[in-house]
Amino acid sequence: MSSLDFTRDYHSYANTDQVKVTHFDLALAISFEQKQLSGYVDLAIEHQTEQLASELILDTRDLTIERVVNSKGEELSFELSDADDILGSQLRISLIGDDPWVKVYYKTSPSAEGLQWLTAAQTAGKKLPYLFSQSQPINARSWIPLQDSPKARVTFNAKIMAPHGMRVVMSADNDHVTNQALNGLFMFKMAEPIPTHLMAIACGDLAFQALGERTGVYTEPSMLEACAKEFEDTEKMVAIAEELLGPYRWGRYDMIVLPPSFPFGGMENPRLAFMTPTLIAGDKSLVSTVAHELAHSWTGNLVSNATWRDLWLNEGFTTYFTNRIVEAVYGKEMAELEVVLEYGRLMEEFKTMPVDKQNVTANVQYDDPNKAFDRFTYDKASMFVHDLERRLGRDDFDKFLFDYVEHFAFKAITTEDFIAYAKTTLLVAHSDKISEEELLTWIHGTGMPSWFVAPQSSSLDKVVAQQALWLAGTLANKLEVEGWSVHHWQYFLTTLPEVVSVNQLAELDECFAFTQSKNAEIAFAWFTVAIRNQYQAALPAIESYLISIGRGKFVKPLYQSLADAGYSDQAKAIYQQAREGYHPSIVGMLDKIVNP
The missing domain is CATH 3.30.2010.30 (Zincin-like)
Structure with a gap:
């Protein structure tokens, strides 16, 4: 690993060190009949060295490139490479002199990984079809040819043509008053530079x-x-x-x-x-x-990760910051409960994650960047930030966090950038509270640091007590559960023993109707327990849940649980019905679980 260049984005072909796209104008037409976006992107480029770059390299996946011209309308020669399973194809465009614009005419594939096309029947209203994107981590390249790297922040304008009567929205200025006309033409502007994985579009009723x-x-x-x-x-x-x-x-x-x-x-x-x-x-x-x-x-869009190895800088700080917002709006009890549940998820992932990958930096340079989205980049990184707050005290930590965001605003940074910044700020101002060795243990170490104290919430004492009574034989309808929140029920279910009898589960279900729960989190926690303990009465509801919900956090573990518990045939049958309704960005991962 030491031979890796941590300043390089291994998930992009783009030659951003030689020439960088700083802005683009996008003009696309939406065709639901063809499941296709077609039009052009006009890329503003800046050469990064005194010697002008001879070519511009862009990231694409399953795009049809029709022609490329410069600002004078001169045709530019281009070459589209064979596709890599993860990265897609590089588009190499020959440049002429210092011309600052390159226009690419193209169209997307109906199977573009970053776009999902839904029929009217698949929507709530059943009247109009629906389109939406998911560009993170590297799917923007499946609907726009660009330098698809979080390092390459861009501004953009967009002109989108859609069928009359439908509304288009984007990750940009959305004028909900002007756009009420639904006359087919929608204009957008994003004046602040954003990473390309934040490109987004949706169209529907x-x-x-x-x-x-x-x-x-x-x-x-x-x-x-x-x-x-x-x-x-x-x-x-x-x-x-x-x-x-x-x-x-x-x-x-x-x-x-x-x-x-x-x-x-x-x-x-x-x-x-x-x-x-x-x-x-x-x-x-x-x-x-x-x-x-x-x-x-603030943490992710304003200060963003430079590569997918550095995702923890987005998700760890954001998960911590989320908890602070929840505490301020909904109170300390709810905030504490969420941290405890977060830590519980992390402990579960420790059981299956190889030791050499139990650090906050994602080891995905030569792997699918989707694998960066685990409990370590989110929850272990969040525990690190909580530990910083505990050591410094909230007032001093808040000042550090504020200054950090201001210092790197609208920039993409690496883990090494963060460490260098911490050495000149955090470790100087608070050398009596945290050492460089302790900082690096959090960032590069596996497992949890020896000094870490697991989060607790006194609000869970009542859950622990009632669960113990039930496991000792007290009937479910005698438990004192009035006023329990979703977090209490999640904790009750996720901390049950690995083995619980079918009769016990049936009693719980009869009393609390978990199988029929309309809360997606409670249902997921219950279904996980039901599957591993062969509670077959829940299988029809699990099938309905998997067909009606496409959220990866729920469907991936449930399919894996079904496979692990000996329900592979049932999992395949459910997946055969549900697959068409899942977003293309997770279908590949689900394929490997259901049909390994």
Whole structure:
């Protein structure tokens, strides 16, 4: 590993050291009949060395490149390489002199990994089809030829043509008033430079409701009222976040609640965070995901990872910052509960992660960058940040975090950049509280540091006590569970012994109706216990759950659990029904689980 160049993005072909795309103008037409985007991207380039670069290398995947011209309309020769399974194809364009623009005419593939095309029947309203993207980590290249690297931050303008009666939104300025005409033409502008994995587009039967002066939510009309109610605290969250890390720099913070096939809990696309409908629980119990995507507006979008090895700089600080927002808006008890559950997830992943990969930096330079998204880049990194706060004290830590974000605003940084910064700030100002060795142990060490104290919450004492009574024979309907939150129930279920009898599970289910739970988190925790203990009464509900939800956090572990528990045939049968409804970005991973 020592021979690796940690300044290099191993997941991009782009020659950003020689010539860099700084801005682009995008003009695309949406065709639902062909499941295709077609048009052009006009790339503004800057040479990075005195000697002009002779070629521009872009990242693509499954794109048809029709022609390439410069600002004078002169044809530029180009070559599209054979495709790599992970990286796609490099597009090599010959440049003429110092011309600052390159225009690429192209169209996408119906199977583009970064786009999902849904039929009207697959939507809530059943009236119009739906399109949405998922560019992270390296799927932007499947719908735009560009330098698809978090190092290559860009501004952009876009002109999108869509069928009349449909609304288009992007990770940019979305003028919900002007765009109400739904006349087929939509214009967008992103004036702040963003990493390419934050490029996002959606098109469908979309309605909008304001949540506050600078916040709002888009979704299908039938879901709008419920989504607006669930997310009504968003404006308050923005104000709290600003108190901690300074002004919100992206104008508006709008969200779009997507169809169930969206593969993540949320995606922090600037000015238009993507959200899963599994968050709509009716009681705000799962809105920490809203806080998480908002927190990325500082840690992840403002200060971003330079390579996918450095993902922990996004997710670790954001997971910590999320907890601070939750504490300020919903109270200390909920914040403590979430940290304990977070730590529990991490401990579970320790059981299966090879020791040499138990560090916060993701070992994916020669591997699929999707594998960077594990509990170590999120939760172990978050535990590191919590430990920093504990050592420094909240006031001093908040000052460090504020200064860190200001120092690297609108920049992409490596782990080594962070360490160098910490050596001149954190380790100087607080040398009595943390040493360089301790800092590096957190970042490069495996396992958990010897001094780490696991998070606790006194609020869970009642859960531990009631669970112990039940395991000792007390009937479920005699347990004192009034007032328990989703976090209490998650802890009750996730800390059950590996082996629980079918009769015990049936009694729990009869009392608390877990199999019929409408809360996606509780259902997932219950189904995990049910599968490993052969509680077959839950299998029909598990099938329905897997067909109706495409969130990777839930479906990947459940398919794996089914396979591990001897239900491979059932898993294959369910997957055969559900596969078409899953987002292309996770189908490859699910294929390997269900058909290893």
